[in-house]
Amino acid sequence: MAHWVRYQRSGAAGFGTLEGNTITVHSGDMFNGATPTGERIALSEVDLLAPTEPTKIIALWNNFHALAAKLNSPVPADPLYLLKAGSCLTNPGATVHRPASYDGKVVYEGELGIVIGKKATAVSEDEAGGYIFGYTCVNDITAADIINKDATFAQWVRAKSFDGFGPFGPVVATDVDPATLVVCTVLNGDERQRYPISDMVFSAHQLVSRISHDMTLNPGDIICCGTSVGVGVMKAPSNTVDIVIEGIGTLSNTFVQ
Template sequence: MITVSFYKQDGIALGVRTERGILDVQAAASRFTEWTDAPVTIEALIDGGDKSRQLLDKLTDAAYQDESLFLQEEELELAPVVPKHSKIVCVGLNYRKHADECNLPYPTTPILFSKFANALAGHGEDVPLPKESEKIDYEAELAIVIGKRASNVTEEDALSYVYGYCSANDVSARDLQFATSQWLLGKTCDKFCPIGPYLVSADEVGNPDQLQIRTYVNGELRQNSSTSDMIFSCSQIISYISRHFPLLPGDVILTGTPEGVITGLPVEKQVWLKDQDVVSVEIEKLGRLTNTFRQA
C-alpha cells in the first residue's frame, strides 16, 4: 500500500495512491458507511496493524467505482507522510563510502542523534535557510517507519516491526552541527527533515538493504549509491535502538546518508545550499522527494 498525507481545511488527511489518483479516505469512509471502521488517519492505519490495512484495502476497492473520491496528486499540498510521531531517531556515518570521503573510521556501533517535530516537512514544502548558518547541506536517507512497539527485538525479527519506508532528507547546518560534540543544533532547525512524498508499506518494498538512492541539486546528480553500502543494516539498527529504548508505532528512523554530500568535498569545492536551490531525494520504490530552499 502506498499512502500520502495531505492538507485539507480541517487538518491533515490520509490518501491512498492508486492508478485513478489519490483516494480521499475520509470522504470515501463517509460515502461507504459499511466501511466506517476503516482507518481515516495515518496514525490509525499504523496503529491498527494488518486489520486496519485490510479494511482500508476493502474501502479502496469499494470506492474505485466513484471517480469523485479521487484527487489529482499534483493539485494536493502534501504533508509529512507521518505527521505525528513519538520520536525521530537518526543514524550518523552509516555508509562506508561516506565515511571514506570524510576520512573517518567506520563506527563500531550505530551513532545516534535525534530531530524534533518542528523539523518535519512534506514533499514540495519550502525549507528555510536559517540566518545563523552559512553551511547548509543535503543528506539523502532511507527512513524506516515503525509499525508496532519494539523493545529488545532480535535482528532476525526486527523487520517484522516495520510498517513501511519513505524517502528523507536529513538537512544539516554543518557549522552549527560541528560547533560542539553534540550534533543536535545543526540537525533540527525548522523543516530540516522533509519526508515523503509516499509512505510505502514494507511488503511492497522488499529488502530495504538493496535500494538505489540518489540526490539531485538543481537537476545535477550529487549522490548516487545503494543502501547495500550501509555499515549497519536496517535490522541491525532497529534491534540496536530497541535494546536501549522502545520504538513505538509511527516512530521514524533515518538510516544515514551515502557519499556525495557537500561536507565530503575538499574545502575549495564546497558550495553550500543557497536561496532557491531545489533538492530532490530519490529512492528506489519510494518516489522522489523535492524541496526548495529559501532564505529565511
C-alpha cells in the same frame, strides 16, 4: 507494495494509498487495520503532509562504508545516532527557509528512512522486519558549521533541528527490500549523490533491533539511515532538492537563503 500518504483537504487531514494520481481513502489506523472507505480522490485535490507523525526522528552517523573510508573513520561497533526535534518536520513540497540566526553552510543529505509500524522494545534482528511498516525518502538538512562551533561539545541536534530541516515522504512504501534500493540526490537539476543502501554498515533490521534495545520505538517513528558520499552545500538563492529512491518515489523541497 502499497504507497501510503497523509494529506490535507479543505482543512481536514486524511490518509490512504496512492496509485498513480489517485488516493484511495482509508479510515482507522494506518499501522493497524486501516480500512478503505470506498472514496477515491485525485492527488491534485489535496496537499500532501509528511506521511507519519513520529514521536521521534533518529538519525544515523557513519553508517556507510564508502563514507567512512572517505573520512578515514573507523567502522563503528554500534550504531551512532542522534535525535532530531519533532518540530523540524515539514511536508513534501514545502519551502524551507534559512534560519535567521545562522549564516553558515547549509547542506542536503539524501537518506532512506525506516518507518516503524508497531511498538518495538528490545526486539531481535530476526523479529525486526515485523516491526517495520515501510520505507520513505528523507532530506536530513544540516547547518554544518554549527556542529563543531564549540570545541567542547558537538552540536549535532541543534545543527539538524531548525524548523523545516526534516522533510520526508512523500509516501511510505511497504513490502520493499531495502538492500535493493539506491538513493539519488539531485540539486538544482544536477545529480550529487547516488549510492546503494546495500553499503550500509548496519542493515535496516539491525538498526531496528539495536536501537529498540536502547529505547522503545513507536508506530510512525522514523530512523534516518544516514548518508553516503556526495553531501554538499546549497549555495543558490533558491535551491530545489530532490531525493529520489526508485520504488519509493521523489521527495522534493526548496531551500531558500
